[in-house]
Amino acid sequence: MAQESLITEEMQKAIGQIVSSQVVEVTRSMIAKYLEAVGESNPLYWDEEYARRSEYGGVVAPPGLLLTIQMHGGSPRAHLPFKRPLERGVNAGSEWEFYRVVRPGDFIFSVVKLANLIERQGKKFGTMLFYVYEITFINQRGELVAKELHTSASY
Amino acid sequence: MMAKQRFFEEVAPGSEIGPLVKETSILLSVKWAGASGDYDPIHYDKEYAVSRGLPTTIVNGRLMVCFLVQMLTEWMGRGGTLRKVACQHRGMNLVGEPLTCRGKVTRKYEKSGEHYVECEIWVENPQGDRTGPGSALVTLPTRS
DSSP states (O other): OOOOOSOOHHHHHHTTSEEEEEEEEOOHHHHHHHHHHHTOOOGGGTOHHHHHHSTTOSOOOOGGGHHHHTTTTOOGGGGOSSOOSSOOEEEEEEEEEEOSOOOTTOEEEEEEEEEEEEEEEETTTEEEEEEEEEEEEEOTTSOEEEEEEEEEEEO | OOOOOOOGGGOOTTOEEEEEEEOOOHHHHHHHHHHHOOOOGGGTOHHHHHHTTOSSOBOOHHHHHHHHHHHHHHHHOTTOEEEEEEEEOOSOOBTTSOEEEEEEEEEEEEETTEEEEEEEEEEEOTTOOEEEEEEEEEEOOOOO
16 A cells, blocks of 8 residues: 655655754753752762862763753754744753863753654554654763764654 | 662662653642643643543653653662653553553663663553553662
């Protein structure tokens, strides 16, 4: 049973393109909100006295903080250069690589690229479109901080 | 919480990581929304979640990854470094139910002077289903 693909030529052309980029300043207040939400109290993330005596030399952000940064400025799908054929979207998962610590006062530049578009037939939801995003996080010194491969499933 | 330092020599394939149990609530979802800027009402508005065909609000996937990261960083101790973490959101965790993060070491090896530990990690719902299967790569300090 041949079915026309939901992926138009316009959508196909967007693969490999940068979808959005943004800059976020990392603050102690942002870290505090993160710690409260996740329920963490590791002093490395908030106690300057303690952190200074550690090998880090000062307070650092928890690695998971980058998971909060990516939504500032809206979800990637809000910036796609085409109208999405399937409206509903859900976070299908992510893969992270961490290269450097982030500290309060750092500015994190993140660039979102649409890496792939995959169409699949699902049992529960019928036709599904998976948007795969590659996100690169760089600090104000131009150093690579992290990379994320994020998949969003729409149906 | 000051976690104890874990050394490369102490872990082996099969070593358990966690468990880390988290209670979930609308308040938790609201705190996460504020911290993350993700205001999807499916995580804190029950009427909306039900209108979308769900039994109730569901826990945000990114937040669950952060719980897994917490489990790993507490297990590693301050001298360990998280290099990679991955998680697929396969099933739902309902708000109001506890969720459990677990893991186990699958492999350890030395490479270019660093000591790597590969782990299988996951999030479970109260029924024991692995709603969020994943993996992680950490480096640990050695005693030598």
